Amino acid sequence: MSRHLFLQIVNAVEAHNSYFKQRTNALGVLGLSYLQKVTAARRILAYSIPADLTDEYLRIEKITTIESVRAFVKAIVEVFGDWYLGAPNEADICRLLSIEEQRGFPRMLGSIDYVYWK
Numbered sequence: 368m369s370r371h372l373f374l375q376i377v378n379a380v381e382a383h384n385s386y387f388k389q390r391t392n393a394l395g396v397l398g399l400s401y402l403q404k405v406t407a408a409r410r411i412l413a414y415s416i417p418a419d420l421t422d423e424y425l426r427i428e429k430i431t432t433i434e435s436v437r438a439f440v441k442a443i444v445e446v447f448g449d450w451y452l453g454a455p456n457e458a459d460i461c462r463l464l465s466i467e468e469q470r471g472f473p474r475m476l477g478s479i480d481y482v483y484w485k
Contacts, residue, residue, distance in 0.1 A: 376405075376443075377401060377402060377405045379442075379446050379447070380401075380405060380439060380442040380443065380446065381401040381405075383442045383445060383446050384438055384441070384442040386404075386434070386435075386438040387401040387404055387405065387438065387442075388401065389401060399427060399431065403425050403426070403427060404427070404431070404435040404438075404439070405435070405439060406425060407421040407425050407427050407431075407432045407435050407436075408432070408435045408436045408438075408439035408440070409439070410424075410425075411432065411436050412436065412439075412440075418432040418433050418436070419432075
């Protein structure tokens with residue numbers, strides 16, 4: 368994933384959900400940054416690693432990592448769901464079929480999800 372795309376996603380998630388805002392505790396010490404929380408969530412989702420492995424890499428406790436994954440997934444669905452997670456419309460299907468033909472990848476749409484072909 369490009370840095371630009373990653374930062375777009377991170378900024379959208381941070382703006383949407385206050386969980387990702389960096390806060391200070393009662394002693395004035397800064398807590399985890401939104402980048403640490405999103406990076407932990409992405410690593411869990413991308414690599415299917417256990418939550419406690421983020422502790423060494425990002426200095427995030429297991430419970431915070433699990434909370435970050437939940438908040439990240441919820442924010443992604445709420446922010447990007449209508450556009451990216453919906454069923455393709457007729458124009459999307461035509462565009463994808465054209466790409467499929469150009470790249471020589473037959474039955475590409477059928478391999479993604481059979482629901483759209485019923």
